[in-house]
Amino acid sequence: MRFSVLALLLALACSPAFAQTYSGPIIDVHLHVGPAAPGAPNPATGQPTTANSDAERERLTLERMRRHGIVLGLVSGPDAAMASMRRAGGDNTIWAGAFLDDGRTPLPPVEMLRKAFINGELKVMGEIGAQYHGLNPSDAWFEPYLALAEELDIPVGIHTGLAPPGTPYGCCPGFSVDLGNPMRLEPMLKRHPKLRVWLMHAGWPYLQETKAILYMYPQVHADLSVINWIIPRQEFHDYLQALITAGMGDRLMFGSDQMVWPEAITQAVEGIDSAAFLGPAQKRAIFHDNAARFLRIDR
Secondary structure (H helix, E strand, O other): OHHHHHHHHHHHHOOHHHOOOOOOOEEEEEEEOOOOOOOOEOOOOOOEOOOOOHHHHHHHHHHHHHHOOEEEEEEEOOHHHHHHHHHHHOOOOEEEEEEEOOOOOOOOOHHHHHHHHHOOOOOEEEEEOHHHHOOOOOOHHHHHHHHHHHHHOOOEEEEOOOOOOOHHHOOOOOOOOHHHOHHHHHHHHHHOOOOOEEEEHHHOOOHHHHHHHHHHOOOEEEEOOOOOOOOOHHHHHHHHHHHHHOOOOOOEEOOOOOOOOOOHHHHHHHHHHOOOOOOHHHHHHHHHHHHHHHHOOOO
16 A cells, blocks of 8 residues: 555656746747737647737747747748837847748848848748748758858847648748758768857757757757647647757757747746656756857846
8 A cells, every 4th residue: 555655746746747847037939029910820739829910929929938938039931020020028038049940931031141140130041841831951051151250249040840741732832851851960060169059949859869969069059839738738848858858958959949839938838847757957048048059048
């Protein structure tokens, strides 16, 4: 009987319901701004978005950030939307990034980016969604941008992994699953050893390849955005635990990738907070410390 009680207590202690809630500061390295999509169903819940206008999308995103103690958010999207978000949230809370998305927002010329980075309008290069265009970031087209980022010590966030189901039949016929493999980035990492790169979406579902890149290239980090709320919770926890077990706990960063669903920020936080295998220090590292170190900030 005593053994049975101890076994039950151990099982309960390891369950998500007993996971210790994180209450410290958070850095979100993967946010988006832009037009609202009224009525768009949340992919995880099926419920319509809470943001029914562009202004609501911005306001509700900032409200969710404040609710969860997000002290810094890295946003990407159309220039006007990024500028509006910076005005509303403050330059110390919102950092804007050079954006290459699914075809609607091309990267500006290199010299234009140089000026934007130097004057502080932009802080990072990302999200780089080359995969949506059928492009490999290790190829020649991206080399001038990588050289600029390395020269100015600008972090680069590159989309890895997958995309919404049916993407090749909709916005992006050039999209390729294979181009989401983090191993595709190895040539550029070899050419630019000082380049700070983070794998957006942590390469899911390419677990072994993600571990290999993180292991071999110490300057590379990964964010857990979107997979922390859009895929089945157990699948995400299994993937996260495998990366932790592989010794990558100091390289993983929180991101939400909330897109047009401000409420997804809460879902993303819960995705990590509910991981019973994470201790308080590990949660603090993922939610804040790893990103603070990677971005070289003190807050």
